[in-house]
Amino acid sequence: MLSWLPIVMMAVVAAMDLTAGPEGGFLPLVSLGPAFAGLIGTWRRTALVGGLALLLCAGLGTYDGLFDTRRGYTAMASVAGVTLAGALAAGSRMRREAELAGVRSIAEVAQSVLQRSVPRHVAGLQVAVSYTSAVAESRIGGDLYEVVASPYGVRVIVGDVQGKGLAAVETAASVLGVFREAAHDEPDLTALAARLERTMARETDAEKFVTAVLAEIHPEQGAADFLNCGHPPPMIVRADGSVDFPSPPAYALPLGLGVHGGEPPRTYRSEFAPGDHLLLYTDGVTEARDAEGTFYPLRERAGLLRTPEAEEGLEALREDVVHHASGPLHDDAAMLLLRHRRR
Structure with a gap:
């Protein structure tokens, strides 16, 4: 269920933006998708969600006519920055999880020697x-x-x-x-x-x-x-x-x-x-x-x-x-x- 949370968040933001129109200012919130992906997924999945978020941001920005001003480019930069940060955070988390799994494995071996059945x-x-x-x-x-x-x-x-x-x-x-x-x-x-x-x-x-x-x-x-x-x-x-x-x-x-x-x-x-x-x-x-x-x-x-x-x-x-x-x-x-x- 959590794996679909980034997609759901982007869909909700897209619906809000289409309903409120260009004056609503919801477009930068598309970055919530890659932000949540970085918390719960791998760096590859985060990058994939970030790519989808950029495409969604470009489509909504074009529909709203925001690329005639700086607002559209600012929203795109926001999504790209959050995607990069999320991918780096996901990679760091995966390394820590791998190290923790290794430590637990060693502890289990030590436990079997120290306190055998x-x-x-x-x-x-x-x-x-x-x-x-x-x-x-x-x-x-x-x-x-x-x-x-x-x-x-x-x-x-x-x-x-x-x-x-x-x-x-x-x-x-x-x-x-x-x-x-x-x-x-x-x-x-x-x-x-x-x-x-x-x-x-x-x-x-x-x-x-x-x-x-x-x-x-x-x-x-x-x-x-x-x-x-x-x-x-x-x-x-x-x-x-x-x-x-x-x-x-x-x-x-x-x-x-x-x-x-x-x-x-x-x-x-x-x-x-x-x-x-x-x-x-x-x-x-x-x-x-x-x-x-x-x-x-x-x-x-x-x-x-x-x-x-x-x-x-x-x-x-x-x-x-x-x-x-x-x-x-x-x-x-x-x-x-x-x-x-x-x-």
Whole structure:
């Protein structure tokens, strides 16, 4: 429909000029055709519309007898100038759109490497993930997640890199790369966290850190071990509908700040029985605010996760977070849901 707007505009101007006569002064408005074409079309289409506008202007000017004065030539010059400007603007816009498409393509490739798809089913668990960026049209950010089936159990990480931009993405990629390898090698979560800490100390500056929660799930034992490095506590929705936020006896410093001392990382265990839901998330979820500044009430919304499929429940929760914020989130929000399905 928009592609016909320049032609419609010129037709309307021609009708007005023929109705009002030469004294109406509508002839220069023929330039609206190439002006609109430059906004919505290619430079070739703009030039074509401009050519039609010049022919229409010449015909109307001759009919009105305006070429006996300067008015006809002024109108022709106006149409030609607007056509040239519109064609240049359309060409510039097309180049920017091509560059943006290239950047999006690169971002999608980076996203597939950084946050690849997690298995939907692993060791009796149903898995679903959600990532909502705080930046419109963004496909990549500093939040991270991964699920690995290791010899020691199903190991999971959800984290949030301090900072934004490419530096945060680089740090997230480094942490995930080490986690994917170390999850198969390290015998416990404490050793796994220490390995991630060494990577952060070696590859990032002293001001960069990552809050993270590590989990090791044993479906056959009906239990889950956690290690929390300055991250929001996980949420477990029990089969009976009750909600629990297992908290550590002491929070460890975020990854990357271990060189400053502080409480050493310690694991703790929580029951994770058949029918339970385990949600790991970043603070972009709990810190989402509505128009009155109220934080998102995650505990009260936990019932949204109790759906036949894990993906349905997580999508319902994500939509509720976005609806609560009534607009773009202030921070990226990553969520990873694990449902115990083994009987």
